[in-house]
Amino acid sequence: MCYEPKPATARTAQVNRDAAARYDLANRQDFTDARKGLIAELPGNVVGDGGSVIFDPGALEWIGEDNPPPDSVDPSLWRQSRLIRLGGLYRVADGIYQVRGNDIANLTVVEGEDGLIVIDCMAGVESAAQGMALVRAHISDKPVVAVIYTHTHIDHYGGVKGVVDPADVASGKVPIIAPGHQFDKYAIGENVIAGNAMARRSFYAFGGLLDLNERGHITCGIGPLSTAGPTVSYISPTDLITETGTKRDIAGVEFEFLYAPDTEAPEEMHIWIPRFKALTCAENANHTLHNIQTLRGARTRDARNFARYLDETLERWGDEAEVHYGPHTWPVWGNERLTAFLESQRDTYKYIHDQALRLANKGYTPLEAAEVIELPAELGRDWANRGYHGTLHHDVRAVFTKELGMWDGDPVSLHPHPPVESARRFVEFAGAQAVLTEGRRAFDSGDYRWAAQILHALVFAEPDNTAARELQADAYEQMGYQAEGPQWRGIFLSAAKELRDGVPPPPYTTASEDTILAMPVEILFDFVAVHVIGEKAAEVDIGIDLDFTDIGEQWTMWMRRGVLNARRGKSSTPRLTITGAKPAITSVLLKPSTVEQLSAAGTLQVDGDRAALTELDAVLDDFDPAFPIVTP
Structure with a gap:
């Protein structure tokens, strides 16, 4: 069931009317x-x-x-x-x-x-x-x-x-x-x-x-x-x-x-x-x-x-x-x-x-x-x-990140509990009903930032708490309506929609086939490497030579200690050698099980121990493009 967005509250309507006084609306040059x-x-x-x-x-x-x-x-x-x-x-x-x-x-x-x-x-x-x-x-x-x-x-x-x-x-x-x-x-x-x-x-x-x-x-x-x-x-x-x-x-x-x-x-x-x-x-x-x-x-x-x-x-x-x-x-x-x-x-x-x-x-x-x-x-x-793409608020914080790094300098933020564990401890201490009551009070008073913040703990501690999810969605919605920055608006309204309707499928992917096939070979190996499940690959020992016939490049890649590396040239003792055009080799690296089909079709030549590809396939992760954001 898809829920209809709710109207702006009286508080939000007033905030937006008041905002007009800050702007040079009489300037029509644009x-x-x-x-x-x-x-x-x-x-x-x-x-x-x-x-x-x-x-x-x-x-x-x-x-x-x-x-x-x-x-x-x-x-x-x-x-x-x-x-x-x-x-x-x-x-x-x-x-x-x-x-x-x-x-x-x-x-x-x-x-x-x-x-x-x-x-x-x-x-x-x-x-x-x-x-x-x-x-x-x-x-x-x-x-x-x-x-x-x-x-x-x-x-x-x-x-x-x-x-x-x-x-x-x-x-x-x-x-x-x-x-x-x-x-x-x-x-x-x-x-x-x-x-x-x-x-x-x-x-x-x-x-x-x-x-x-x-x-x-x-x-x-x-x-x-x-x-x-x-x-x-x-x-x-x-x-x-x-x-x-x-x-x-x-x-x-x-x-x-x-x-x-x-x-x-x-x-x-x-x-x-x-x-x-x-x-x-x-x-x-x-x-x-x-x-x-x-x-x-x-x-x-x-x-x-x-x-x-x-x-x-x-x-x-x-x-x-x-x-x-x-x-x-x-x-x-x-x-x-x-x-x-x-x-x-x-x-x-x-x-x-x-x-x-x-x-x-x-x-x-x-x-x-x-x-x-x-x-x-x-x-x-x-x-x-004006903040139609970046906003002053998050740009200021970004300068800190660029110049000083991810830590904000406060020891409490250096090693906190992860969000779910922090939320459980907070709700256990304060009580779920008390958190919900305070969230309702904050929403009714127009303090939507605080309502969303305190209800976050209850939603993460009790993700099936419908009342908490709906009230937090209401708070995010009003924050979106008040945002001058369209990206802030998009984030808050998307959060409200997801809390009400669940995680939607993505409309498209930026990692298109055309983009993947255009990757320089060194980036292709980086792309494969971020799919490696480190703990599963810790004991794997694979060495594969790759001859890209269409671009005239030879590479060797190896996996040891949970890490995939690659460099130009051949190795002395590869377990497996794959020869073919870059699109076909790319397919095998991202989905090793395709090797049989491609080699049978004559698209690839494969020499050596094909079990190396089975071992590679077993430690490659899949990425869900619809992972949750506003729930655990």
């Missing part, structure tokens, strides 16, 4: 900018194989231009969502165009003399293909002559096969330009090695498990969310940018790059196109405060680097730039407004970094600092610094 340059509306649904709807732009029509914010939505988030739902093909400048609003990320196309250069490819093949069809119908039918990834996140490369034929990349006809020394490692590793946990958390944070309505998902703050799983593709870069000042001439257009590692992504770059006086700082400058540490779970970023590279960008090109376009949201036009935008973003990240460490040096813990740090009024009222 609405002008978000509509500027519209060439063509979106043609309709983004459709996948078999006619499945990947994204329906009509699903957001209820977020109307003139509709006031409902009681269940923070007024700032409602405003941002009204902007996000605007979509179509737009002219950014002469020769630069964007498709926005049919995917969480934008598709940017630069028209050169004899071809098109695509900057970022959206998250899904279907949305990217729809975007390219719009460009070809209204702008140019020139061939794609280059693809540029600004950074290593899936919503910027996932649609690449909707933009370019992989054969053209493989032949060298179309380069894929990307930042950094290890783009493949970070792009694929982030989404696959910890992909099961990251995907589960992502569905919470981005509202992927919620209905699209005023008591559920609105938008994710930087773009609309696909209503069904897109096809995620990947093609490795062929031209890596590792130094600031590097230039490329593509189809008669000069591009200059600023290498900005360890910012919003481990590998990221800014791009200057002097012909058009056009600049993008990728996701280091957005119409939102960004994450210093994502709630979905990625490596902690360096807030000081955000500020450092934004300032370097201003120093290099700030006097000339006339338009800033981003891979999310809408552009900023005019040199004065553009420089003010980048300066405001720069100072926001530096303020967060500096003030978090100031309070750390005074002895504050991360949570204590997050409760008291507020942005100066000039920064805080700037719409581009």
Whole structure:
């Protein structure tokens, strides 16, 4: 049985009305900018194989231009969502165009003399293909002559096969330009090695498990969310940018790059196109405060680097730039407004970094600092610094994590009991009925944070306590309705839904077949290694040589003392040797039982003791993509 979300309480409605006074709602510049340059509306649904709807732009029509914010939505988030739902093909400048609003990320196309250069490819093949069809119908039918990834996140490369034929990349006809020394490692590793946990958390944070309505998902703050799983593709870069000042001439257009590692992504770059006086700082400058540490779970970023590279960008090109376009949201036009935008973003990240460490040096813990740090009024009222992706609260805590590590400095948090054991002890001491009574009192008084916190102990100690689960769900729901940050809203509302309805199946997986097959071999071994059940593998002794015939690489892997290692080359005495193409060997490593079928089909050659694969199979774990979060 699926329960309907409950309405906002009188307390939540009042909190959201009061919040409006904090916001500069009279400033309508973003609405002008978000509509500027519209060439063509979106043609309709983004459709996948078999006619499945990947994204329906009509699903957001209820977020109307003139509709006031409902009681269940923070007024700032409602405003941002009204902007996000605007979509179509737009002219950014002469020769630069964007498709926005049919995917969480934008598709940017630069028209050169004899071809098109695509900057970022959206998250899904279907949305990217729809975007390219719009460009070809209204702008140019020139061939794609280059693809540029600004950074290593899936919503910027996932649609690449909707933009370019992989054969053209493989032949060298179309380069894929990307930042950094290890783009493949970070792009694929982030989404696959910890992909099961990251995907589960992502569905919470981005509202992927919620209905699209005023008591559920609105938008994710930087773009609309696909209503069904897109096809995620990947093609490795062929031209890596590792130094600031590097230039490329593509189809008669000069591009200059600023290498900005360890910012919003481990590998990221800014791009200057002097012909058009056009600049993008990728996701280091957005119409939102960004994450210093994502709630979905990625490596902690360096807030000081955000500020450092934004300032370097201003120093290099700030006097000339006339338009800033981003891979999310809408552009900023005019040199004065553009420089003010980048300066405001720069100072926001530096303020967060500096003030978090100031309070750390005074002895504050991360949570204590997050409760008291507020942005100066000039920064805080700037719409581009509002918390539609990151929030000030969790960004402050992330600075502590980046600079000081996971321990908050309080000895009580160094070796606590695990959640279930702590909860049982707490409930045994306080009494289940007393906890429930206090939870009800807190909820009725509008203290939803305390209600959720104290009821957490009862739910973990007694997961079948229906009254506790339902009351905690009610508290999380109101916290979601009050959240300005869409990821906080998504997490709280997803928690309420899960407490009421149970754990839902995931809508899709980020570890797609295309992504797994694109993994460099060293990352493939890392992926296999995190599946090894250490205690079961402690006595296993396996050595396997692998000859990847399609890529001309030879590797040896071995498992001893519960650890799987691998290195290039052959070993002297392998128990088993497997020869074949990388896709077939990948299948065997992830599911050793497939070896018989593949070898019988002639896809693989297997020499030696096949019992080694049986032993490997016996110690590999499976990951449930629907593990519980709000219950034990």
